[in-house]
Amino acid sequence: MNVDQALSLLKEHGYKFTGKREQMLSVFAEEKRYLSAKDVLTALQTDYPNVSFDTVYRNLSLFEDMEILEVTELEGEKRFRFHCSTDRHHHHLICLDCGKTKQVHACPMEWINGSSDEEFEVTGHKFEVYGYCSSCSTAAEV
Known part of the structure; x- marks a missing residue:
């Protein structure tokens, strides 16, 4: 966008x-x-x-x-x-210091959907990983 x-x-x-x-x-x-x-x-x-x-x-x-x-x-x-410009399903890595994001195309829902629980219908999900990008973690070490 x-x-x-x-x-x-x-x-x-x-x-x-x-x-x-x-x-x-x-x-x-x-x-x-x-x-x-x-x-x-x-x-x-x-x-x-x-x-x-x-x-x-x-x-x-x-x-x-x-x-x-x-x-x-x-x-x-x-x-x-x-909103990300890609239509491809993805999630994000998010830097807790600078807020920069990076797309991740692996999805943990593949595992959950594979073990399919018939008593629960998934209608959506969100998966984010928080940490520090290389620039911020390098700056913290100095």
């Missing part, structure tokens, strides 16, 4: 184009990591000093509902990033 694709998707679904929405999406295009609502609010306040947390969170929720953004929870807080 990128800014133009996201704006087109919003337009297709009847949502207005606004400078704030475009700038919010641009923040995600510039950052290749999960961002909190506070991160987004801080980035917008330079151009929109009166933007409210409610406005940011309402738009983040809209973007999540439209699958423009993916969401995870880190340290008890929702974090967002652009």
Whole structure:
């Protein structure tokens, strides 16, 4: 997903184009990591000093509902990033320091589906691995 694709998707679904929405999406295009609502609010306040947390969170929720953004929870807080452009099923490695993510194409559900429990129907899942990327773990050693 990128800014133009996201704006087109919003337009297709009847949502207005606004400078704030475009700038919010641009923040995600510039950052290749999960961002909190506070991160987004801080980035917008330079151009929109009166933007409210409610406005940011309402738009983040809209973007999540439209699958423009993916969401995870880190340290008890929702974090967002652009939805991956691949349609291939995958999961993520997430750096706890810088927030950088890396796609992982192996899936533990293959094991669970293979042992199929007839009393439980899986309708979705999420698998994330947390740790430190090579840059952050090297910096911590210095």
